[in-house]
Amino acid sequence: MIRRVLPHGMGRGRLTRRPGTRRGGFSLDWDGKVSEIKKKIKSILPGRSCDLLQDTSHLPPEHSDVVIVGGGVLGLSVAYWLKKLESRRGAIRVLVVERDHTYSQASTGLSVGGICQQFSLPENIQLSLFSASFLRNINEYLAVVDAPPLDLQFNPSGYLLLASEKDAAAMESNVKVQRQEGAKVSLMSPDQLRNKFPWINTEGVALASYGMEDEGWFDPWCLLQGLRRKVQSLGVLFCQGEVTRFLSSSQRMLTTDDKAVVLKRIHEVHVKMDRSLEYQPVECAIVINAAGAWSSQIAALAGIGEGPPGTLQGTKLPVEPRKRDVYVWHCPQGPGLETPLVADTSGAYFRREGLGSNYLGGRSPTEQEEPDPANLEVDHDFFQDKVWPHLALRVPAFETLKVQSAWAGYYDYNTFDQNGVVGPHPLVVNMYFATGFSGHGLQQAPGVGRAVAEMVLKGRFQTINLSPFLFTRFYLGEKIQENNII
Amino acid sequence: MAAPWASLRLVAPMWNGRIRGIHRLGGAVAPEGNQKKKRTILQFLTNYFYDVEALRDYLLQREMYKVHEKNRFRDKEWIRPDKYGHFSQEFWNFCEVPVEAVDASDCDINYEGLDNLLRLKELQSLSLQRCSHVDDWCLSRLYPLADSLQELSLAGCPRVSERGLACLHHLQNLRRLDISDLPAVSNPGLTQILVEEMLPNCKVVGVDWAEGLKSGPEEQPQDTASPVPA
Numbered sequence: 001m002i003r004r005v006l007p008h009g010m011g012r013g014r015l016t017r018r019p020g021t022r023r024g025g026f027s028l029d030w031d032g033k034v035s036e037i038k039k040k041i042k043s044i045l046p047g048r049s050c051d052l053l054q055d056t057s058h059l060p061p062e063h064s065d066v067v068i069v070g071g072g073v074l075g076l077s078v079a080y081w082l083k084k085l086e087s088r089r090g091a092i093r094v095l096v097v098e099r100d101h102t103y104s105q106a107s108t109g110l111s112v113g114g115i116c117q118q119f120s121l122p123e124n125i126q127l128s129l130f131s132a133s134f135l136r137n138i139n140e141y142l143a144v145v146d147a148p149p150l151d152l153q154f155n156p157s158g159y160l161l162l163a164s165e166k167d168a169a170a171m172e173s174n175v176k177v178q179r180q181e182g183a184k185v186s187l188m189s190p191d192q193l194r195n196k197f198p199w200i201n202t203e204g205v206a207l208a209s210y211g212m213e214d215e216g217w218f219d220p221w222c223l224l225q226g227l228r229r230k231v232q233s234l235g236v237l238f239c240q241g242e243v244t245r246f247l248s249s250s251q252r253m254l255t256t257d258d259k260a261v262v263l264k265r266i267h268e269v270h271v272k273m274d275r276s277l278e279y280q281p282v283e284c285a286i287v288i289n290a291a292g293a294w295s296s297q298i299a300a301l302a303g304i305g306e307g308p309p310g311t312l313q314g315t316k317l318p319v320e321p322r323k324r325d326v327y328v329w330h331c332p333q334g335p336g337l338e339t340p341l342v343a344d345t346s347g348a349y350f351r352r353e354g355l356g357s358n359y360l361g362g363r364s365p366t367e368q369e370e371p372d373p374a375n376l377e378v379d380h381d382f383f384q385d386k387v388w389p390h391l392a393l394r395v396p397a398f399e400t401l402k403v404q405s406a407w408a409g410y411y412d413y414n415t416f417d418q419n420g421v422v423g424p425h426p427l428v429v430n431m432y433f434a435t436g437f438s439g440h441g442l443q444q445a446p447g448v449g450r451a452v453a454e455m456v457l458k459g460r461f462q463t464i465n466l467s468p469f470l471f472t473r474f475y476l477g478e479k480i481q482e483n484n485i486i
Numbered sequence: 487m488a489a490p491w492a493s494l495r496l497v498a499p500m501w502n503g504r505i506r507g508i509h510r511l512g513g514a515v516a517p518e519g520n521q522k523k524k525r526t527i528l529q530f531l532t533n534y535f536y537d538v539e540a541l542r543d544y545l546l547q548r549e550m551y552k553v554h555e556k557n558r559f560r561d562k563e564w565i566r567p568d569k570y571g572h573f574s575q576e577f578w579n580f581c582e583v584p585v586e587a588v589d590a591s592d593c594d595i596n597y598e599g600l601d602n603l604l605r606l607k608e609l610q611s612l613s614l615q616r617c618s619h620v621d622d623w624c625l626s627r628l629y630p631l632a633d634s635l636q637e638l639s640l641a642g643c644p645r646v647s648e649r650g651l652a653c654l655h656h657l658q659n660l661r662r663l664d665i666s667d668l669p670a671v672s673n674p675g676l677t678q679i680l681v682e683e684m685l686p687n688c689k690v691v692g693v694d695w696a697e698g699l700k701s702g703p704e705e706q707p708q709d710t711a712s713p714v715p716a
Contacts, residue, residue, distance in 0.1 A: 136597065136623050155649040156626035212656075213626055216649075337648070337680040338655035355648060355676050 059280040060239035060271050064095035066456065067269050068288040069243050069298050071098025073108040073220065073442055074434045075290035076227040077449025080142075083234040085453050092457075094236040095282060097271055101240045105376060107292050108224050108442060110409030112326055112360065114217040114341050114351070115443035116159040117183035118209055120174045120483045121419070124440070125181040126464045127447035132214035134446035135223070142230040150226040154218040157352075158211040158340040160197075162394075167345070168207040170483060175209050184213040199335045199395055204345060217341060217351060220442050244279060245270035246287070246302045248428070262313070264428045266302060286456055287431045293321030293373075293410035295421075295435040302428050312426060315475045319421065319436040321373040322413035327383050328353065328360045331401040348390040350398075358404065363387045364439075378406040411439045417479040422448055422469040423455055432456060433471060564589070584608035587637075591615040597624050604630045611637040615664075618643070622650030629656035639664035641692060646670060648677040655684045666692025 066082060068075045079094050086092045103109045115135070117128040134141060139149045163171040171187075178185045187209055190202035232238065247268035253261050266287050272279040291298045299305065299317035307313025334357055341351040350361025363386060365371065371379060383403065391398045414421065414436035421436040434452045437444060447464055454462045461467065468480045564587075565580075567573050585606045595603075596619040603612070609631055614620050620643045628635070635657050640646050647670040654663070663685065671677050678693040 153649065154622060156622055156653050157649075158626075158653075212629055216626075337652045337684045355673055355680065 063283045065093045066286045067284040068096045070291035071096045072106045073445040077445040078452045079231045079236045081449045081453035097239050099242045111220045111442045113220045116215045127444040130447040142226045144233045152218040156216040158215045160340040160342045161209045162205045162345050163207045164345040165206045241271040244272045290434045292412040295319045312475045318416040321410040323371045323373045325378050325408045326362045327406040329401045329403045332357050333397045344394050346390040376408040378408050413438045417481045419482050422466045425471050587611035589613045608634050613639040616642040621645035625650035626653045632656045637662045641666045660688045663690045664692050
C-alpha cells in the first residue's frame with residue numbers, strides 16, 4: 001500500500017510555506033519592490049534624467065534603524081553598545097550623523113579628560129566606576145583586528161576635593177555614599193593634607209576627600225578615535241551632515257483619565273549635507289539625541305517644548321551650551337609628580353600636565369559671570385581676576401606662573417539640575433536622550449551608552465538604573481542635584 | 487652512583503682536614519705548606535682515579551648548598567617552587583606566619599591578581615620585575631602596602647610609565663625603588679629626578695642620571711676670526 005505523504009504542513013494548521021518565502025524570514029515585499037524596479041526602469045529609458053549614475057556615496061543611506069544625532073563620545077558610546085548588545089550580528093543598522101568631522105567645537109576633544117567617582121548621587125558613582133573599568137580594559141572592549149592597541153595615557157593620580165567649614169558635613173556624607181558604592185575615597189584633615197602635600201596651603205580648608213583608585217585623567221581624543229575605529233569595524237555608518245528636520249506622525253490617544261494626549265513618532269530624519277542644500281531623508285525607527293551642547297535645538301526640531309508652559313508638551317529640554325576656559329601655565333617650582341587634580345573650595349581646579357612642570361586648570365564662573373557662548377574665544381582677564389588669586393592662595397608656588405596657552409570648550413549644561421538626561425521622551429516616543437551631563441559626560445560615557453542601548457533594545461535599564469535621569473523629571477519638578485560639579 | 491655516595495659518608499670525616507684545601511684551589515687565598523703537599527697528592531689521584539673525582543664533585547655540591555643557604559631574606563629562607571612549579575606541602579604550616587617578601591618576577595600577575603598581594607599587611611619587599619601585565623592601573627593599587635613596604639622593584643615592566651610611578655608616593659616607607667629598564671617611560675632621567683623628589687627617604691635606582699642628556703657638541707665652533715681664504 002502506497003502511503004500518500006501529504007505535503008508538509010498542508011491542511012494541518014501549521015505554518016504553511018508559501019512559494020517564495022524562506023522559513024524564519026520576512027516575506028518579500030513584492031509590491032514595494034516592483035514599484036521601485038518600475039521607477040528605475042523608467043529612469044533608464046530615454047527622455048528621463050538618469051539618476052542611477054549620480055554619486056551618492058557622501059549621502060547617508062535611505063533607511064536606518066537607529067539614527068544617532070551627534071558623533072561625540074556619548075553618541076559613539078551608544079552606537080558601540082547598540083552593536084555589542086544586539087541579539088544577533090547585523091540585527092540593527094545604526095547611522096551616526098555628525099555635523100563636524102574635525103570635532104573643532106565638540107566637548108569631547110576639548111575636555112580636560114578627568115574621571116572621578118566623587119559624586120553625591122549613587123548613579124553617578126556607579127557610572128564612573130563602570131567607566132573606570134571600561135578604560136582599564138579598553139583594549140579588550142575596543143580591539144580591532146590588525147590595529148595597534150590604544151594608549152589612553154591614563155594618570156591614576158586621583159582627585160583631591162577640598163571643603164570649607166560649611167561644606168564639610170556634606171562632603172562627609174558624600175564620601176559615605178561613595179564608599180558604599182565601592183569607590184575608594186579617603187578623608188583627610190588639614191594636618192594630614194599638609195603632611196602628604198607640603199605645597200598646599202590649608203587655610204580655609206576643613207576637610208579634604210582624596211580618591212585613591214580608579215581616578216585621574218586621560219586623553220579623551222584617544223578614546224574618541226578608539227570608539228570611532230571600533231564602531232566602524234562593527235558596521236556602523238557615519239555621515240557628515242546636519243539634521244534639519246524630523247518628519248513625524250502623530251497619534252491622538254486617551255489616557256486612563258480620558259485626557260487627550262498626542263504621541264509622536266519620528267519616521268524620517270532629513271540630513272543636510274555640509275555647505276550645500278542637498279539633503280537626504282533617512283527613514284528611521286529610533287533617534288538618539290546625543291548632540292551635546294546643541295541638544296536643545298535637536299529637541300526643538302522634534303517638537304519638544306511646543307505647548308503651553310507648565311504642561312508636558314510645553315517642557316523644553318533644559319540643556320544649553322556654557323563656555324568654559326582651560327588655561328595652561330608653566331611653574332618651575334610647582335607641586336611635584338604626585339599632584340592629583342585639586343579642586344579648591346572656591347571652585348578653581350588644576351592638575352599637572354606631563355613631566356615638564358606644566359599645569360592646566362580653570363574655574364567654573366558663577367551664574368552672574370557666565371560668558372557668552374556664541375564663540376569659543378578665551379577670556380584671559382578671567383584668569384587674571386578670578387582664577388589666579390584662588391590658585392595662588394591655595395598653592396603659594398603658583399604666585400609665580402606664566403600662562404602658556406588656553407582654550408575654551410562647551411559644557412552641555414543642564415540648567416535644571418546639572419545632571420544628565422537619559423532615556424526616551426514621554427511624548428515623542430522614539431527619541432532617546434543621552435546628553436546634558438554638564439561637564440562630566442566624558443567620564444560617564446561608557447556607562448550611559450550601555451544604559452541607552454539597554455533601553456532601546458530591551459526596554460528597561462538592566463545594569464545601572466538611570467530612571468532618576470529620565471526626561472519626565474523636568475515636568476514633575478524632581479531635581480536630582482549633583483553637588484560636586486567642577 | 488649509590489655505592490660511592492654511601493662510602494663517601496664514611497670517608498668524609500677522614501678527609502675533613504683536606505676539604506678546605508680543595509676549596510682553596512679555586513680561591514685567591516695562598517695555601518699553606520703542608521696543604522700544598524696534600525693538594526698535589528690529590529691532584530695526582532684525581533688524574534688517575536675516577537672515585538676521587540666523584541669525591542671532589544660531592545664536596546663541590548656541599549659548597550654550593552652552603553652558598554644557597556646564605557641566600558636568605560634577612561635570616562629567613564625563600565620558599566621556592568620545585569622543578570615542576572609546585573610548592574611543597576610544608577607551605578601550609580606557615581598559614582599564620584606573616585609574609586615579608588614576595589618575588590613575583592616574570593609572573594603573569596595582573597590587576598585582579600594583585601588582590602592577593604594587597605592583603606599581606608606586613609609585606610616588606612615586593613619584586614615585580616619583568617611582569618608583562620603590570621601597568622599604571624596596577625601601581626595605583628599598591629597604596630594599602632604603604633605601612634610596611636620597604637623595597638619595590640619594577641625593573642623591566644613593559645607597561646609601566648611615569649604616570650604610574652606618580653602614584654607610588656603613597657609608599658612613604660619605601661627605602662629602595664628599582665625603576666630600571668622601563669621602556670614605556672618617556673624621559674627616564676627626568677622621571678628619576680621627579681620620583682626622587684617625590685620620595686625623599688627612598689633610594690631610587692635604575693637610571694643613570696646622565697641618561698637623556700645630550701652628548702657634547704660634535705663639531706668645534708667655527709673660528710670666526712680666521713679670514714676667508716681668498
